[in-house]
Structures are given as C-alpha cells and as structure tokens.
Amino acid sequence: MSAPRTRYDDVVVAAPVTIPYVRYSTKDAHWFLARALAALLKTSGLEKEEIDGLGVSSFTLFPDTAVGLTQHLGLSPRWLDHLPFGGASGVIALRRAARAVQNGDARVVACVAGDTNHVDSFRLNLANFSRFARDAVYPLGSGGPNANFALLTSHYMQATGAKPEDFGKLCVAQRDNALLYPHALFKKPLTLEEYLSARPIADPLRLFDCVMPCAGAEGFLVLREEHARRLDLPYARILGTIERHNAFPDDPIQTRGGWVLDRDDLYAQAGLGPEDIDVYEAYDDYPVINCLQFEGLGFCGEGDAPNFIRRNTFSIDGTFPFNTSGGQLSVGQAGAAGGFLGLVQALRQVTGQAMKTQVPGVRHALASGFGMINYDRGLCTGAAILGRA
C-alpha cells in the first residue's frame, strides 16, 4: 500500500455547464468548446484573462490539441492540460486541475470537453481511433465499440447470469430520469418491452443498449474555496479521486476495471464508504459497464451486479439514485463530453443545482469514468467523490 494521499484541502469545483446536445452539427469541436468556455465565464462572472489554467478533452479537435485551442480562443494560460481519456476525462481533468490549483500553478482552471458530430465524423473517428483498433479491430467490420461491448456483455452474461431484463431495467430507469433533464436528446419514455423488442445491433446488444453519438460540450471550474465564495458560486469539495490505466492486462477478457485496484484508496482519501454515497453518476456507454462500476466501486460483489440491479430502483426518487441526467444512454454521447457528463451532473447534485433531477439532501456524490477501447477493452478508469460544502 502506498502512502496515504494528501487531500485537496480548500480546492473546490464549481460552475457546471452544458452546451445543449444536438444529434448532428455543421460546427467544429472548437465551436462547442468555445461555447463551454463562454458559459463558464458567464456563470462565474470571471473575465477570460482570469482563466490561467485550461484542461481540454475532445476527439474531434484534430488537427488541433489544447495548444491550438489557446490561440483559437485567445487564452494565455500558464497551465494547460490535454486529456485524451475519453470517458474518464472528466475525473482526470478534475484531479489534475485540483492539484495545480492547490499547489499554486494555476488560480482558476477551466475544464472543458466537447465534440462535434458531423454526418460522417463518427465513422472517420472509429477508423483512426487507435493503432491497435486500426490494425486489429476496425478491419473486421466491427464498426466501433458496439462489437467490443457486445463481446464483453455476452461474456458477462454467461459468467454472471445477467439477463437482458437486468440491463433493460437500467436503461428504462435512466430514461425516466432523462425525462426530467432538459438537455437529454431522448424525450420519450422507454418501456422494458420497447427495450427488449428493439432491433439487434450486435448480439446481445439491442438498440437502446448503445449510446447515440451526438455533438455537445460540458465544463466546470476548479478554484479555491474563498475564490468561489467571492464569485458567489455554489461549489463542491473534492473528497477523493482515483485514476488507473490498463489495469489487469493479463485478464483474457475484461470482467473488471481499474476501480477494483483503487477503490479502497478512493474511499480512504474521502473518509467514506460506498454506503455514504447519496447519488452515483457512472459512465454508461453500454449497460454492462454500469455493472462493472457497481462491482468495481464496491456497491456489490464481483459478478453480483445483476442482483444489485434487481434489488434497486435507479430513479431519482428511488433506492439508489443513479445517472440522474439519464446518462449518455438517454442524453446522448457527445464524444469526450460524455466523459464529463457524470461529473458535471454530480456537481449539480451536490451543489443543489440539479433542478428537476435534484435528489434531496445529497451530501456525497460519486462520479466515475471509463474510457478508450484501445483494442479489446477499456483502458482508462477513474472516480471522484464530491462533497457538499
């Protein structure tokens, strides 16, 4: 066991912003990231010049990186982070920004994630997602993560006895939540029957198991508590964070993620346990990944997520408030912004800004991320616990 990690002290996170998602856009990623940054300025009342740290996550910013974006947006940050972690980028952006602010390398870090979705950009992104994917996955026709997650899901069902109805229950509950979230692209209720009779995509995955690619952006600010107070911004404390990459490389197929290695560390840093979590926002590009996160973050034993699903409702007013925005499955997956969605919603929950999706009395919110199917499995995992100030 490594030495206990220092806490984040008076570094806080504030100003959850979302640039409304659209299925397709003619704009570029820069447009969405600019909108997110502008929204952060508007929300906080900060001037652009006061942003001295920037963290950026985007798949479609190419050929630019965070560097090009500084010139594009006229920023001169003294601290800059480019975050190619996909679904884990929100948590990782937060924990890095927090250390930068804590140690004085930056005073305010704006963390933004956003992507566009041109009519053909999803296909082109897939084709060049990673070297291993380009060499050993894409040529087989798998059309992106669908086949990968079908294989993981199929194996998970065999290993644990999970049923389609279990995954369906999560999807339906998340849709119920999404009906209360203004930015969700899916605005119609989903029934279990509709879920089960939807067209097959890659067995055992059906249509509503798969996120819908779209365009959009998310953002938040990391700064000191007294600064947030001066700006009159509601803020949350950063109680604990973890990240891990390429955990369990010798597992023949992914049945667990890096959370398993790091969860004790996470809860120890926060001084909390899973039972103290009031609302949980997980990374949900496919329902099976929710299961790995329930297990990995200690809400149930390994392989026991199906029973956990059967025991709980996941609605905002239910026994285990979960993905209260509707998650990506019902809001849409705006590229790397999907990696921020959970964290931004957790921030809203813990600062009482979640409006119709607000879970009453939230003291601790957990957000977790999962990203980058580089070849046959997701490599990046992360989690963060936010606390009410």
Next chain:
Amino acid sequence: MTDPLQPPPRRNPILPLRPPTLPPSARSRAALRMTAAVAEGRFELQACHDCGKVQYPPRDACTNCLSVRLAWTPMGGRGELISDTLLHHSNELYYRARVPLRLGLVRLAEGVTVLAHLHGDCPKAKADVRVRAHLDKAGQATLIALPATDTPNMADDRMLREMTSDPKFRKVLVTDGKSATGQALCRALIEAGADIVWAGVAEPWKQPPGFDALANLPNVTIVPLDLTDSRSVDDLGASIGGKVDILINNAEFHRSHGIADRRGTETARAEMEINYLGLMRLAQSFGPAMRARAAESSVPATAWVNILSIYALSSLPTQGTFSASKAAAFSLSQTLRAEMRAAGIRVVNAFPGPIDDEWTQLVPPPKLAPAALARAVVKALQDGVEDIYPGDVAQDLFAKWQESAKALEREMWDQ
C-alpha cells in the same frame, strides 16, 4: 453445418452491377509484417526474443519486458472462443453488404486474446477453435476462427470465401492450354470444380500429346489467344473478358541462354514479348472487366495468377534472358496487384523452380512435375495465398534468397 455452395444463378442484366468495396485496409508497419507472412500462407505473431511473451496486436516493443527484439513466430492457432457476437450493423460499406456477421474473442494457447471472424460452424462461446490467418479482400492479414474439427462443406463458408479464391463453380482462363503446365492446370481446375476452363491456344496447328483428350473434356473450351498479338488478346477479352473469374497466365517463352556469348537480341525480345508484354496485354484487355465484376454474385471474379519463376528473384546466368524476362514480369505483377487491389482481385504469383518440360531436358533433377505445379496453384487459390514457391528447388532458393540475396547471387554462378 455450412450450406454447400450452389452454382451462381444467371445474372439478371437489368440489375445494376454491384461495385466492389473493401474492408478497411490501413495498417501500421508492424501489422503489415503479419500480412507478409499470411501472403505466403503462414500465421505468425510476434514473440519476444528476450522473454518469450507472444504479442497481439502487432507492436514495436514487448508488452512484458520492453525489449524491441520481437521475432515473428509461427502460431499453432489453437485457442478457446471466450465470447462471440453476431454483428447486425457496420459503418463500413463492405461490411454493410455482408451483415449479419459473426465475430469472437479467442484466447490463443500462446496467451493472447485475438478478435477474429467466426466461421459459421463455430459453436457459441465457450468452445475450442482453430484460428487461421488469411488475407482479406483488401489484401491485408485478418483472422478467422474455425471449428476445432473439420465440418462438411467447410470451405463454402461465406466469410471464409471472402478470403479465398476457390475455383469451384468459377470460370477460368488458362492462357496457354497446350503446354505441359497448361494442360495440367486445366485438369486440376476441372477437378477442383471449375465451371468452365478456357484454354488459350496460340498455334492451332500444334497438337502436343494429351491435348486432344483435354480439348474433349466437357468443361474445357479451346479459345484462340496469342499473347504476342494485341489484337488477339483484345478479341478474346471482348469475347469472354466479362465472364472470366480467374485468369491464370502460364504462357511463357523459355530458352536457355546467357547474354555475352551469343550475339543478337531476338531470343530475349521473344521472351519479353510473351513473358513481359504478354502480361501487360492481358492486364489491359482483361483487368478492367474483372475488376468490374469483383463483387457480383456469390461467385465473383476473384483472382489472377502469374506463373513466374524462382529465377525472377535471382538470375540463373545460364538462363539469363529468361530470368530477366521473369524478373520484369514479377515487377509488372506488383503493379498489377496494386491496380487490382481496389476491386479485391487477388494477384497470385507462383515462383516455381525448373519445370519438367521440353525446355529443361538438360537440367538435372529435382524438377517440378507440371501436375504438381498445377496442384500448388489450385491450392493457393483455395487457401487464399498470394505467393507460392512450389517444388524443392524453389523452396531451397527462396530460403537462401531470404537469408541473403547477395550470397545467393554468387551461388547461382555455379548452378
């Protein structure tokens, strides 16, 4: 069990031709090395020279010990199918026309997990399977898992057929039907189930032994074809070019001469006319039509075979002009391969050693029997292999050439 392949129905001329599409073909340099082995029929992955760990996907450094000494090593292919899916959707045109298709994760006995196409007869996971490496339509290495033991009509599997060029039910042109090799090729193709074999004949007056019997076989049709004559090649192309599924260019002009001790260039010119320019004439008269039909029906146009010579790689000085013409043809075949690639037509090159025919009477054994060469060509088509070196001499010289082309050059002085 795989449904046996049926003869393709007659084409409905009212329906538009389906233009050929390809699987995605971009690869890293390391992955191309896997393709290079598959092109010769070998399934190789990298194994670390220092720690022994097998790696997949191909990479630049050992995932275990960071050594960069990764050796391409033959794989047994045995493994366990640990998960499978039936894909109903793809973003790529090639696969959109081919869904639903099965994919699976296989844990190889060597300790790596590979994503592979699944033969239709593979059971659901978990099951023992055999993983084979093949070239896909784009000419790049891909993997397919077969059931642990053979099943009836296995070769007729839809995805496996995308990776192979089985002559079964196909129409084949053999450019010289009269030579010993040509006759053997025609017979081997009929035996392999070819629908029609057109046997090209340049000199109608010549009646070599065996040719009459061959010409009388029901599936064999004799057609006039003189590769030295552009008009003749064009005429045949206009007549059957739109039907040929496999073209086998075995026509050659073969004399045994060096270059300095014999005056004149007539022999060399005659060799180039057939061995080199003949290939070019064929490419111009048959290439475009074959490309256009590369996605049509269940048995589309699929392959082009060149019978070259192992001396295309390293000149045999006593047959210097012949070697040079075959080297020129080899170079041309690489261009042909590039040009046929867009349609997924496979260009197969055969590099035999001396063939036991009238032009090698003074060459000591071992020599390659024409029937053995023909069998090797048919097998290459059935297995989907791109380069073959049939016979002991070719194998020996190819191994030496791979080891050191320069050393082989010296050794050829005394051959």
